Amino acid sequence: MTDDIFQLSEPMEDMLPNMKDRMPPESVTLNMSDVFKILSDHTRVKILYALSLSELCVADIAELAGVSQSAVSHQLRILRNSKLVTWKKSGKQVFYALQSEGVRVLIKKAMEHSAG
Template sequence: MNTIDVCTENKIHEETINFAKSNMISDKDILKLSELFKVLGDATRIKILFALSLNELCVCDIACIIGMTQSAVSHQLRILRNLRLVKYRKEGKTVFYSLDDDHVVNLFKQGLEHVKHD
């Protein structure tokens, strides 16, 4: 282990610790956030979210864009829908998907900005 990675003096900063502990998010929120990031950790779902960040799309179009079967895309969309990342609407026999709200748009854009940042 590199000495830069650890404190060379074992000193507790109680004020900082107390502040962090008193503002810590709940275990329930930690689990929900962890699940969100797990779902976002899949390349196929990232492709779907990116495509939906550009435009509302039907399942057929998403399948064509990412080169998967409609069945496989539908499975991925179900996972995204369960976490309220995408929403859908039916128009006749066609199902259109879009990002659920501005939070999802911003989360996706900020993540993309972060990975592109030098």
């Protein structure tokens, strides 16, 4: 094996201006990093996965995630504030769902990456 395997044959300087134009604004990358921080919690990941399957109430989420309803409520507050989860009231019960199809795709892709 030679040492030149990892050296580029030609500089990429001519590509950098085009690539730089495609970089997202700082505000977008900061928001992305916040999403990844939120996804770093095991309980929140279980909640999001459960909600990727169906709209659910707190009691059902707690049962599926294997944590207390109080813990689920606390985590749902974080998920709502980060705009990953939405809610609607039906009578006295509140049902939670993923905010968008984009969140569902994110959870699905993370699952595929983790299981593969």
